[in-house]
Amino acid sequence: MKHHCKIKHIFDPLFKQNIYYIGVKTNKEYLKILKKEYNLEGKTDVAGRFQVIDKQGQKIGLIWAPKDNIPCIVHECMHAVNWYLGKRGIYLSFDAEGFDNGEIFAYCIEFLVKEILSNRYDNRIKIRRIK
DSSP states (O other), X not given: OOOXXXXXXXXXXXXXXXXXXXXXXXXHHHHHHHHHHHOOOOOSSOSXXXXXXXXXTEEEEEEEOOTTOHHHHHHHHHHHXXXXXXXXXXXXXXXXXXXXXXXXXXXXXXXXXXXXXXXXXXXXXXXXXXX
């Protein structure tokens, strides 16, 4: 299936998970793409959204957050990571000794955010060296 140009396919190679980011600014644009590409209705009262859909028998995650709202992108990526790690039996946890498995969540969130932002700016983000 060929996707709308504002949909970016992200594949997490470590967990073999497909995520799609819908890169539009407004909820109205998101709902239009959701209907056209996936024949789904969405909520109209949200600032961002993560949802799981069935695509040809496979569960995939859809992330939408306004493309200029990085905090919202990170928020929705947390939902996505919580879903795809959770379905593999990995849950964010802390024990009495202070051990936690948060690092795996942090790496996965970082991966998704980098992938989304690389699409958002067409790889034109410049990293400046500090002299």
